[in-house]
Amino acid sequence: MSAYVIAGIFLSLILLAGYLFLSHSIEKKRVQRQRLITALRARRNSFRDLATGFPSGFLSNDLTGLLYRALIDCCEQLSRLEPNDQTHTENLNLYTNLLAAQKENAPQVKVRLDNPQQIKEANQLLQELNKFVAQQAALRNINQVQTEAYTDQITRLMLQITVDGHVFNARQAQQIGKLRLAVHHYALARKALAADNGSHLFDKQIAQLDAIMAKLQEKVEVNSEAAASEGEAAPAKAPATGDQTTSKEWRQFDEENDKWKKKSIYD
Incomplete structure (x- = not known):
């Protein structure tokens, strides 16, 4: 077997290994990205339920403000991960406005x-x-x-x-x-x-x-x-x-x- 054939086989193996490694890395990142998106969506939904699903006054003003900041954080990350989904930007604006309005609210009666x-x-x-x-x-x-x-x-x-x-x-x-x-x-x-x-x-x-x-x-x-x-x-x-x-x-x-x-x- 000539040296050129051996070198060609060796080069092909290197390229194949590189391709497999790159494909694995891309798939791993894709899976990680999808897991992060799923986790952020779940957290956003949980915090949304806590913000809207309970009587007014259940949370203190401090915890309500923390909740809105948590929702803003989720929406910001989702906007970067899914820039084509406009609902993330809309939700980001919504919770930013709610946080600003919440700071002006008087303390609520505890329920x-x-x-x-x-x-x-x-x-x-x-x-x-x-x-x-x-x-x-x-x-x-x-x-x-x-x-x-x-x-x-x-x-x-x-x-x-x-x-x-x-x-x-x-x-x-x-x-x-x-x-x-x-x-x-x-x-x-x-x-x-x-x-x-x-x-x-x-x-x-x-x-x-x-x-x-x-x-x-x-x-x-x-x-x-x-x-x-x-x-x-x-x-x-x-x-x-x-x-x-x-x-x-x-x-x-x-x-x-x-x-x-x-x-x-x-x-």
């Missing part, structure tokens, strides 16, 4: 979620917002003070809706006469508060929950004794509408719950 499905969705979306804060901190787009402030507000809001969810379930159980189940859900609310009570901020709410559970437990025992004396297992009765003691304890808990929800590093 509470009373829908179990909304509470579940809000928890998931707030976790995604918390990831965005961590990402921005890693990129040094926000400083440590801002990071701690946003994280603190998101954590408190997640605790709030967790407690609200347990309390909602407890009230539902009370309404249908399932007092033991109501005590169980109130206990879950108490446990959630106690787990984040290192600064004793929730001592009063915890004490009020203890009082509510004690009253309900007393009713459970009274009903059990009455059923035993009658010689039959009678279902627990729902608490009377006129039960002023339990109602008073619950109103006090509501008032204290509203107070701690307003506490934040920006107060």
